[in-house]
Amino acid sequence: MNKLLWILACITFIYAGEPISPIPLHHGADIKKAKLGKELFFDTILSKDNTISCLSCHDLSNGGSDSRTVSSGFSGREGNIQSLTVFNAKYNFKQFWNGRAANLLEQAKEPLNNPAEHNMNPQALEEKLNNSSYYKSRFKKVYSIDTIAYAYILDAIVEFEKALTTPNSKFDKYLREEEELSEEEKEGYTLFKQNGCITCHNGINIGGNSFQKMGTFLEYKSQQEYPDRYDVTGKKAHRNVFKVPTLRNIALTAPYFHDGSAKNLQEAVKSMSQYNLGLILSDEETKKIVSFLNTLTGEMPKILEP
Ligand code: HEC
Ligand code: HEC
Numbered sequence: 001m002n003k004l005l006w007i008l009a010c011i012t013f014i015y016a017g018e019p020i021s022p023i024p025l026h027h028g029a030d031i032k033k034a035k036l037g038k039e040l041f042f043d044t045i046l047s048k049d050n051t052i053s054c055l056s057c058h059d060l061s062n063g064g065s066d067s068r069t070v071s072s073g074f075s076g077r078e079g080n081i082q083s084l085t086v087f088n089a090k091y092n093f094k095q096f097w098n099g100r101a102a103n104l105l106e107q108a109k110e111p112l113n114n115p116a117e118h119n120m121n122p123q124a125l126e127e128k129l130n131n132s133s134y135y136k137s138r139f140k141k142v143y144s145i146d147t148i149a150y151a152y153i154l155d156a157i158v159e160f161e162k163a164l165t166t167p168n169s170k171f172d173k174y175l176r177e178e179e180e181l182s183e184e185e186k187e188g189y190t191l192f193k194q195n196g197c198i199t200c201h202n203g204i205n206i207g208g209n210s211f212q213k214m215g216t217f218l219e220y221k222s223q224q225e226y227p228d229r230y231d232v233t234g235k236k237a238h239r240n241v242f243k244v245p246t247l248r249n250i251a252l253t254a255p256y257f258h259d260g261s262a263k264n265l266q267e268a269v270k271s272m273s274q275y276n277l278g279l280i281l282s283d284e285e286t287k288k289i290v291s292f293l294n295t296l297t298g299e300m301p302k303i304l305e306p
Contacts, residue, residue, distance in 0.1 A: 018175060019193070019198050019202040019203075020171075020175065020198075020202055020203065020204075020206055021175070021203065021204050022167070022172035022175045022176055022204075023088065023091075023165050023166060023167040023168075023169075023172060023204060023248070023298060024165070024167065025167050025168070027162060027163045027164075027165045027301070028162070029159050029160075029162035029163040029303075030159050031163070031303075032141075032142050033142055033143075033155065033156050033159035033160075034156075034159045034160045034162065034163040034303055035160075035303070036138055036139070036142050036156040036159075036160075037155075037156035037157045037158070037159050037160025037161070038160045038303060038304075039138070040054075040153065040156055040157050040160070041053065041054040041055060041058075041157060041160055041161075042054075042055050045128060045129070045132065045135075046112060046118050046120060046125065046128075046153075047117075047118040047119060047120060048118065048119040048120055048124070049119075052117065052118055052119075054086075054111065054157070057079075057083045057111075057117075058083065058085070058086045060086075060164075060304055061304075062252055063085055063087070063249050063252030063253040064085035064086045064087035064164065064249070064252075064253070065082075065083045065084060065085040065086075065253045066082075066083035067254065067255070068083075068260070069082065069255060069259070069260035069261075070082055070083075070259075070260060079116055079117070080116075080226065080227060081097055081226050081227060081258050081259070082255065082256075082257065082258055082259065082260040084096070084097065084245065085246065085248075085249065085253050086161055086164055087164050087165070087166050087248065087249055087298075087301070088164070088165050088166060088204075088205055088208075088246060088248050088249075089104060089107075089161060089164070090104060090161060090162050090164075090165070091165075091203075091204045091205045091208055091246075092205060092208035092209070092243065092246065093208060093209045093210075093243075094243055095107035096110075096227075096243070097226070097227065097228070097242045097243055097245075097258050098227050098228050098229045098231055098232050098241075098242060098243065099211060099229065099232065099243045100227075100231070100232050104158045104161050104162070105154055105155075105158050108154050108157050108158060108161075109154065112125065122150040125150060125153060126147075126148060126149060126150055126153075129148045129153065130147060130148050135148060136148065139152060139156075142156070143155075160303070163301055163302075163303040164301045164303070165298075165301060166248060166249055166297075166298030166299055166300065166301060167298055167299055168298055168299045169248070169249075169295060169296050169297055169298040169299075170185075170295040170297075171189075171292075171295040171296050172298065174295070181292075181295060182291070184287075184288055184291045185288075185291045185292050185294075185295050186292075187288045188288035188289045188290070188291045188292030188293070189292045191285055191288055191289050191292075192289055192292055195273065195277055195279060195281075196277055197272065197273075197277070197289070200212050200244045200276070201244060201247050205246040205247075205248055206246060206247040206248060206296065207243075207244040207245050207246045207247055208243065208244065208245070208246045209244070210243075210244055211229050211238075211241050211242065211243055211244070212241065212242070212244050212276070213240055213241045213276075214240045214241075214242060214257070214258070214275060214276070215240055215275045215276070216275070216276045216277075217274075217275060217276060217277060217278030218274055218275045218278060220240055220275050222240070222259060223259070226258050226259060228240055228241055228242055228258075229241035229242065242258055247293060247296055248296055248298060249296065249297050249298060250265065250293050250296055250297075251265065251293060251294050251296070251297050252297060256268040257271070265290045265293055265294075266286055266287075266290060269281065269286050269289050269290060269293070270286055273286075
């Protein structure tokens with residue numbers, strides 16, 4: 001992008017009021033359906049060999065993602081990209097790093113059917129759940145159906161994901177004027193805005209609302225190919241373009257980047273400024289930005305309480 005346009009975009013963001021909005025206090029999901037979805041999310045019954053559940057790669061007690069560089073799934077087969085968090089995913093404009101799923105419903109089909117993940121087709125899923133007297137009665141109670149159809153399985157999982165929001169982070173309370181930030185955290189937020197991080201990481205998810213290139217200012221060289229935006233559009237300019245990931249709960253979701261190459265937040269912030277802003281940040285500036293990022297950890301979703 002042209003540097004002048006870039007500076008203009010930054011100025012617009014700095015003066016257009018708060019560019020980040022707090023997560024709503026109520027998620028609005030249907031609790032009965034969400035609770036059934038929670039059971040499915042945790043249950044290995046959804047995988048062909050009863051070894052994998054959604055939880056295997058989305059650790060809900062630790063940020064909703066996976067601490068491996070890339071996820072592994074069915075029979076230990078290695079996946080091809082770092083896992084994303086399921087927390088607050090409903091606020092993303094598209095799902096997956098390359099946005100190939102339009103919404104959570106379209107998204108959920110993929111891990112279930114993927115041979116490297118759950119390795120189940122819709123018929124096999126229906127058959128397995130209809131053979132379970134437990135799930136037959138659960139679905140009857142929640143959806144008033146006698147036979148479990150694929151669409152209902154997906155619906156329950158999606159409803160659970162809609163309940164996976166993390167409100168009340170220190171930063172959200174600051175935005176609502178309920179809590180102060182420390183000097184260091186506040187300076188970190190100012191640097192985040194002034195340097196232009198905010199042009200890509202903004203809105204309710206502090207990301208999740210646009211596709212951007214990894215390497216806007218300095219070419220990012222990958223060791224291998226990853227499913228990037230090019231895979232969806234076939235346009236050469238979309239190599240290394242990804243959905244900007246959310247920075248909500250970012251302190252909990254190491255390692256970072258699509259290739260899991262940044263082991264901690266310091267490294268991630270330094271790489272971001274180099275590759276996506278053409279800046280070398282001092283250790284002091286990096287530390288302040290990391291302090292700000294640490295204020296983005298929210299309350300764990302109520303639905304996860306036993
Ligand atoms: C084998 C590991 C694995 C399993 C099992 C798995 N996922 Fe994922 N999930 C991933 C990875 C890796 C990504 C990122 C893939 C990509 O973007 O190409 C992801 C992405 C997602 C996203 C998109 C988030 C975003 O910001 O775009 C959602 C939502 C999600 N998974 C939900 C689920 C659900 C629901 C299940 C169970 C039905 C599930 N996952 C099972 C590894 C897994
Ligand atoms: C040009 C848009 C853009 C700018 C500017 C930008 N980012 Fe990013 N950010 C991205 C994209 C795209 C990714 C995903 C990159 C990847 O995985 O290859 C990302 C990833 C990250 C991640 C890792 C998230 C994860 O879950 O793996 C962090 C942390 C981050 N950015 C912080 C920052 C900070 C701090 C700044 C300012 C110093 C900044 N970003 C500036 C677009 C941007």
